[in-house]
Amino acid sequence: MASLSLTQIRGRNSVAEFSRRSLRTQRGRSKAGFLRVAASQGQGQGEPDLSVTVNGLQMPNPFVIGSGPPGTNYTVMKRAFDEGWGAVIAKTVSLDAAKVVNVTPRYARLRAGANGSAKGQIIGWENIELISDRPLETMLKEFKQLKEEYPDRILIASIMEEYNKAAWEELIDRVEQTGIDALEINFSCPHGMPERKMGAAVGQDCTLLEEVCGWINAKATVPVWAKMTPNITDITQPARVSLKSGCEGVAAINTIMSVMGINLKTLRPEPCVEGYSTPGGYSSKAVHPIALGKVMSIAKMMKSEFDLEQYSLSGIGGVETGSDAAEFILLGANTVQVCTGVMMHGYGLVKTLCDELKDFMKMHNFSSVEDFRGASLEYFTTHMDLVRRQQEAIQQRKALKKGLQSDKDWTGDGFVKESESMVSN
Numbered sequence: 396m397a398s399l400s401l402t403q404i405r406g407r408n409s410v411a412e413f414s415r416r417s418l419r420t421q422r423g424r425s426k427a428g429f430l431r432v433a434a435s436q437g438q439g440q441g442e443p444d445l446s447v448t449v450n451g452l453q454m455p456n457p458f459v460i461g462s463g464p465p466g467t468n469y470t471v472m473k474r475a476f477d478e479g480w481g482a483v484i485a486k487t488v489s490l491d492a493a494k495v496v497n498v499t500p501r502y503a504r505l506r507a508g509a510n511g512s513a514k515g516q517i518i519g520w521e522n523i524e525l526i527s528d529r530p531l532e533t534m535l536k537e538f539k540q541l542k543e544e545y546p547d548r549i550l551i552a553s554i555m556e557e558y559n560k561a562a563w564e565e566l567i568d569r570v571e572q573t574g575i576d577a578l579e580i581n582f583s584c585p586h587g588m589p590e591r592k593m594g595a596a597v598g599q600d601c602t603l604l605e606e607v608c609g610w611i612n613a614k615a616t617v618p619v620w621a622k623m624t625p626n627i628t629d630i631t632q633p634a635r636v637s638l639k640s641g642c643e644g645v646a647a648i649n650t651i652m653s654v655m656g657i658n659l660k661t662l663r664p665e666p667c668v669e670g671y672s673t674p675g676g677y678s679s680k681a682v683h684p685i686a687l688g689k690v691m692s693i694a695k696m697m698k699s700e701f702d703l704e705q706y707s708l709s710g711i712g713g714v715e716t717g718s719d720a721a722e723f724i725l726l727g728a729n730t731v732q733v734c735t736g737v738m739m740h741g742y743g744l745v746k747t748l749c750d751e752l753k754d755f756m757k758m759h760n761f762s763s764v765e766d767f768r769g770a771s772l773e774y775f776t777t778h779m780d781l782v783r784r785q786q787e788a789i790q791q792r793k794a795l796k797k798g799l800q801s802d803k804d805w806t807g808d809g810f811v812k813e814s815e816s817m818v819s820n
Contacts, residue, residue: 442753443752443753443756443757443761443762443763444762444763444764445457445481445749445752445753445764446763446764447481447729447730447764447765449644449707449729449730450577450618450643450644450707451618452482452549452576452577452618453547453549454481454482454549454730455479455481456479456480456481456745456748456749456752457481457720457724457728457729457730457731457764458480458481458720458730458731458733458745458748458749459480459481459482459483459484459551459709459730459731459732459733460472460475460480460482460483460484460732460733460734460737461484461711461732461733461734461737462484462485462486462487462553462579462581462622462734463486463524463734463735463738464486464524464734464738465733465734465737465738465742466483466484466485466486466553467485467486467527467529468529468534468537469537469540469541471742472485472537472541472550473541473544473545474742475737475742475745476541476545476548478742478743478745478746479745479746479749480742480745481549481730481745482548482549482550482551482576482730483541483548483549483550483551484551484552484553484579484732485527485534485538485550485551485552485553486526486527486553487526487527487553487554487555487581487584488526488527488529488531488534488552488553488554488555488566488570489526489527489531489554489555489556489557489566489593490531490556490562490565490566491531492527492528492529492530492531494591495525495526495527495528496525496528497524497525497528498523498668499668500666500667500668501522501523501524501666501668501675502520502521502522502523502524502666503520503521503655503656503665503666503675504517504519504520504521504655504679505517505518505519505520505521505655505656505679505681506518517679517680517739518679518680518681519655519677519678519679519680519681519682520677520678520679520735520738520739521653521654521655521665521666521675521676521677521678522650522675522676522678523586523587523666523672523673523674523675523676524675525584525586525587525588526555526581526584526588531566531569535569535570535572535573538550538552538570538573538574538575539573539574542573542574542575543574549576549577550574550575550576551575551576551577551578551579551620552570552573552575552577552578552579553578553579553580553581553622554566554567554570554578554579554580554581555580555581555584555588555593555594556593557591557592557593558592558593558597558603558607560610563607563610563611563614564610564614567611567614567615568614571615571616571617575617576617576618577617577618577619577620578611578615578617578618578619578620579619579620579621579622579646580608580611580619580620580621580622580642581593581594581622581649582594582595582597582598582604582607582621582622582623582624582633582637583595583598583622583623583624583625583626583648583649583650584649584676585624585626585649585650585651585652585674585675585676586652586673586674586675586676587673594624595624595626595649598621598622598623598624598627598633599624599626599627599633601632601633601636604621604633604636604637604640605636605639605640608621608636608637608640608641608642609640609641611641611642612640612641612642613641618643618644618707619641619642619643619644620642620643620644620645620646620707620709621633621634621637621638621642621644621645621646622645622646622647622649623637623645623646623647623648623649623689623693624648624649625647625648625649625650625651625685625686625689626651626652629692630647630648630689630692630693631692631693631696634647634693634696634697635696635700638697638701638706643705643706643707644706644707644708644709644729645693645706645707645708645709646708646709646710646711646732647686647689647690647693647708647709647710647711647712648682648685648686648689648690648711648712649676649711650675650676650677650678650682651676651677651678651682651685652674652675652676652677653674653675653676653677654672654674654675655675655677678712678713678734678735679713679735679736679739680713680715681713682712682713683712683713683714683719683722685712686710686711686712686713686723687710687712687722687723687726689712690708690710690712690723690726690727690728691726691727691772691775693708694708694726694727694728694769694772695772695775697727698727698769698772703727703769707729707730708727708728708729709728709729709730709731709732710723710724710726710728710730710731710732711731711732711734713735713736714731714732714733714736714748715733715736715739715740715744716747716748716751717747717748717749717750717751717752717753717754717755718751718755719731720748720751720752721752721755721767722771724764724767724768724769725767725768725769725770725771725772726769726771726772727768727769727772728768729768733745733748
């Protein structure tokens with residue numbers, strides 16, 4: 396496809412609309428054609444530029460509201476745009492919201508420090524919340540209103556359906572009519588929905604995943620991201636299947652299946668609903684290292700098997716600081732999603748994230764996000780390779796101790812030892 400400058404694109408329509416039209420054309424011609432992932436050019440010696448362009452979607456920064464309560468209705472999504480988030484992913488919708496019944500309480504938290512302490516820092520957050528329980532028509536009206544009021548901002552719809560091709564096609568058609576910029580497919584919700592062959596039930600079955608991705612990408616005319624479940628042995632397998640089946644990107648990770656704990660006074664599990672509970676999804680700071688590991692694995696797979704300029708990766712898991720976000724980007728993520736962090740710190744968190752990420756970039760003289768995206772990926776290897784590298788390093792250090800390389804290396808204080816170092820026996 397011939398490339399167009401942003402100036403040319405803006406002259407006729409928004410970047411987002413251009414992306415939708417281009418993808419619509421490309422999907423009609425060949426499933427192999429995808430929009431190029433590119434970061435904006437830096438601003439030289441000035442302030443670091445946080446803007447990114449991912450799958451043709453231009454964002455002012457890489458920080459994205461993750462699907463969940465922070466994107467549950469028009470009011471909160473509007474707030475996210477007003478505060479400056481790069482993009483918003485709405486809470487997952489399906490055709491029949493009447494089947495979605497939430498309970499209260501549905502959250503439980505883990506704090507650092509003594510068990511049961513109410514003062515320790517929150518490091519873990521479990522939820523047994525389902526997808527949106529609001530009528531689809533209501534959500535669609537709000538998507539349309541948001542796009543009318545914020546035409547240049549990126550709104551992504553998260554969708555999920557049962558194992559039914561017609562249902563998926565209807566949902567995609569209705570959601571796209573609102574003008575949303577992209578779709579994130581929830582193949583990863585760990586609780587409640589898998590009982591209906593939804594969410595993680597699809598993401599954990601690569602055969603099923605390939606079929607459903609085929610349905611979705613045959614119908615969709617906007618970029619499609621597949622959201623991965625961490626509750627699987629090898630996360631690269633579903634990521635690979637999703638990309639080969641036509642998705643433009645993957646997002647990882649969704650929450651980790653967990654039991655938050657048992658109340659030692661009542662002997663009942665948490666969160667406790669009428670004396671009972673069910674395993675739920677674990678998030679917040681404690682999952683960050685796990686998320687980094689999963690994203691690293693996906694990024695290495697993508698680097699070795701796919702053209703990274705044509706596909707995108709969105710990192711998710713325990714992001715509360717700019718440093719947390721920088722780690723995901725250093726592993727190859729184009730964008731970074733935040734959900735639980737917003738629930739704990741509010742929508743204004745994005746300002747802190749942007750400031751801290753800029754501070755990191757200034758420290759290393761990076762002018763754009765693309766300058767350091769994936770920079771740390773090459774330093775991951777196998778344990779056998781680590782052993783080899785260390786043995787070689789030890790041999791090199793020993794070799795250096797056997798003698799001086801030049802007359803200039805002699806020192807007065809170490810003259811005797813230096814002489815001995817060059818004796819053969």
